[in-house]
Amino acid sequence: MNNALLALTISLLFGIGTFLILRRDMMKVIIGFGIVSHAINLYIVASGVFSEGTLVPILEHHQAVHGLDQGLVVADNITSGIIGPITTNPYTDFVDPLVQALVLTAIVIGLATTAFILTLAYRINEEYGTIDVRELRRLWG
Structure with a gap:
């Protein structure tokens, strides 16, 4: 929207x-x-709402396994501002x-x-x- x-x-x-x-x-x-x-x-x-496809709060198992090959960060890192899984894949907006x-x-x-x-x-x-x-x-x- x-x-x-x-x-x-x-x-x-x-x-x-x-x-x-x-x-x-x-x-x-x-x-x-x-x-x-x-x-x-x-x-x-x-x-x-997370826009631009940069933050994905929940991933299915096959998305996470596929995303590991493409730079998916699974571990939380508060100092870097990573609170959940982040990927560079072109996902749609998530809430x-x-x-x-x-x-x-x-x-x-x-x-x-x-x-x-x-x-x-x-x-x-x-x-x-x-x-x-x-x-x-x-x-x-």
Whole structure:
């Protein structure tokens, strides 16, 4: 994907989410937090893409054996900046699986948090009869 299009999408989602967070209706605020959360997750996943075919986090066995003949470095070397297998072969873009695991965890936590906030909004609506933030501020004193 084009980096400019990806940056535009992330910034657009972040802007829409921020706009909704600043609204008076509590439901719009909750939706805004969800959109900002998705924008942050998209940003984190986009940062884990290795372009130009220089970094390959996981190789299959036949790729590793074939790559040994063509300069594949298998051992980690932190001082040289080698954190995983690196090859000069023309592979396509890969995504770091650690970043994907972190974002998957963030999605699950975001879902649980959203469910909790929706439950709180429902209880506030039952108790006070409104979910307008200014009206609630007036009722609370």
